[in-house]
Amino acid sequence: LTMQHRLRRALENEEFVSYFQPQIETRSGRIVGMEALVRWISPEHGLIPPGAFIDVAEEFGLIDTMCEQVLRDACRWNKRWQDLGLAHVPVAVNISGRQFHNSRQLLTMVDTVLRDFDMPPQYLELELTESSAMSDPENAINVVRLLTERGISCAIDDFGTGYSSLSVLKRFPIGKLKIDRSFVNEVTTDPGDAAIVCAMIAMANALDLKVVAEGVETQDQLNFLHGVGCDQIQGFLMSRPLPGEAMEAMFQTRP
Ligand code: G
Ligand code: G
Ligand code: MN
Numbered sequence: 001l002t003m004q005h006r007l008r009r010a011l012e013n014e015e016f017v018s019y020f021q022p023q024i025e026t027r028s029g030r031i032v033g034m035e036a037l038v039r040w041i042s043p044e045h046g047l048i049p050p051g052a053f054i055d056v057a058e059e060f061g062l063i064d065t066m067c068e069q070v071l072r073d074a075c076r077w078n079k080r081w082q083d084l085g086l087a088h089v090p091v092a093v094n095i096s097g098r099q100f101h102n103s104r105q106l107l108t109m110v111d112t113v114l115r116d117f118d119m120p121p122q123y124l125e126l127e128l129t130e131s132s133a134m135s136d137p138e139n140a141i142n143v144v145r146l147l148t149e150r151g152i153s154c155a156i157d158d159f160g161t162g163y164s165s166l167s168v169l170k171r172f173p174i175g176k177l178k179i180d181r182s183f184v185n186e187v188t189t190d191p192g193d194a195a196i197v198c199a200m201i202a203m204a205n206a207l208d209l210k211v212v213a214e215g216v217e218t219q220d221q222l223n224f225l226h227g228v229g230c231d232q233i234q235g236f237l238m239s240r241p242l243p244g245e246a247m248e249a250m251f252q253t254r255p
């Protein structure tokens with residue numbers, strides 16, 4: 001069976017679930033958000049990470065259905081944590097460039113899922129990579145505007161790896177920039193990366209955007225980022241992406 005056929009069958013069987021990675025407010029250490037990351041739980045092969053199938057799903061037009069399964073799972077858990085009084089923080093879901101292109105379908109899907117779970121829109125955030133944002137900025141700005149009007153916030157993901165025109169970036173009604181982990185990786189050892197990260201944080205502050213550093217793995221990186229005014233951090237130092245049950249246990253033991 002080809003990967004395409006395996007994916008089609010997995011979609012029919014709803015084998016795609018969401019894992020969750022917490023986002024921490026740097027100055028308080030509190031969990032202030034989480035990112036939903038898709039995992040394929042295959043009965044034959046166990047847990048399969050997205051690197052193995054996202055591109056194939058995009059190529060064969062399966063990304064919308066897959067995203068819908070992730071979005072549903074993410075909203076179901078998030079709504080549960082709100083109802084249990086465990087957490088009132090938004091969940092961020094990754095959206096591919098192709099979905100931003102099919103904007104009518106994206107908006108319909110988001111509206112339907114929020115309604116099905118009776119989920120307030122301010123608890124959903126959508127992540128768009130810098131490269132897909134900049135490949136068709138006029139369309140992307142328009143879609144971000146339509147989402148914002150619904151109360152859904154948007155973040156630019158993998159920031160620094162695409163080619164942003166700052167004059168275009170300024171026109172996106174986004175709330176957040178996520179600094180790509182390739183810059184965070186050596187932020188304490190490479191003065192060039194340190195300078196880039198500081199410039200990104202200064203720019204985010206100037207544009208009144210929250211800024212999140214991704215891929216934080218060490219206490220030294222955390223201390224550096226805290227010192228230069230990075231709002232939020234996400235990475236293995238705090239937690240790997242966790243299944244819903246484990247994320248729930250984390251909410252029960254820390255605020
Ligand atoms: O979760 P990591 O665990 O390995 O994710 C790898 C890559 O897959 C990242 O670039 C991430 O943005 C992407 N990714 C994870 N979940 C989703 C998803 O639900 N939809 C899309 N389009 N990409 C995702
Ligand atoms: O591209 P995007 O930012 O959406 O995806 C996040 C990716 O980064 C996922 O693959 C996730 O598992 C991974 N990730 C999250 N935290 C860390 C970390 O601290 N170190 C590394 N190497 N990867 C991380
Ligand atoms: Mn992301």
Ligand code: NA
Pocket residue numbers: 157158159178179180181214
């Ligand atoms: Na990223």
